[in-house]
Amino acid sequence: xxxxxxxxxVVLIILFTCPTLAFAQKKKEIREAGIKQKIEWRYIYENEKxxxxxxxxxxxxxxxxxxxxxxxxxxxxxxKHIEYKYDGxxxxxxxxxxNSKGEVLERVExxxxxxxxxxxxxxxxxxxLKSRKVFEYK
Numbered sequence: 714x715x716x717x718x719x720x721x722x723v724v725l726i727i728l729f730t731c732p733t734l735a736f737a738q739k740k741k742e743i744r745e746a747g748i749k750q751k752i753e754w755r756y757i758y759e760n761e762k763x764x765x766x767x768x769x770x771x772x773x774x775x776x777x778x779x780x781x782x783x784x785x786x787x788x789x790x791x792x793k794h795i796e797y798k799y800d801g802x803x804x805x806x807x808x809x810x811x812n813s814k815g816e817v818l819e820r821v822e823x824x825x826x827x828x829x830x831x832x833x834x835x836x837x838x839x840x841x842l843k844s845r846k847v848f849e850y851k
Contacts, residue, residue: 744777757787776803802828819843 753769766789771782776799784793791813798807808821817838824832833846 740777742777743773744775748777749773755787774799778803778805800825804828804830 751771755768757764772780794811796809810819820836822834835844837843
């Protein structure tokens, strides 16, 4: 009986610590709530004065997929900007990261076959392949 409890505890730990499962739940919640945008505001207090600025912004599609996210500095300037694209199955196929000037820093292309991720290619700002990862299932 004790072994069953230990196994259940291990399964629970895996479920709560696995980020992909947590993200999938959030994606479902975003979709069901009809959320289109998320904004995070930062409040800084100095000398009893409050300063507020937008620190982060994200946009979502109807399926709950994140389409765009931006990080801002205290002056409202974009620090980092990431755009995402998905295939008809909701799999992320392209992630493009831009710098504060809107120039491409990195492009990540992901390929799927029969619903399984099979390859991930990372390209640098010059458009040249930096790295490649291949996924094998047996």
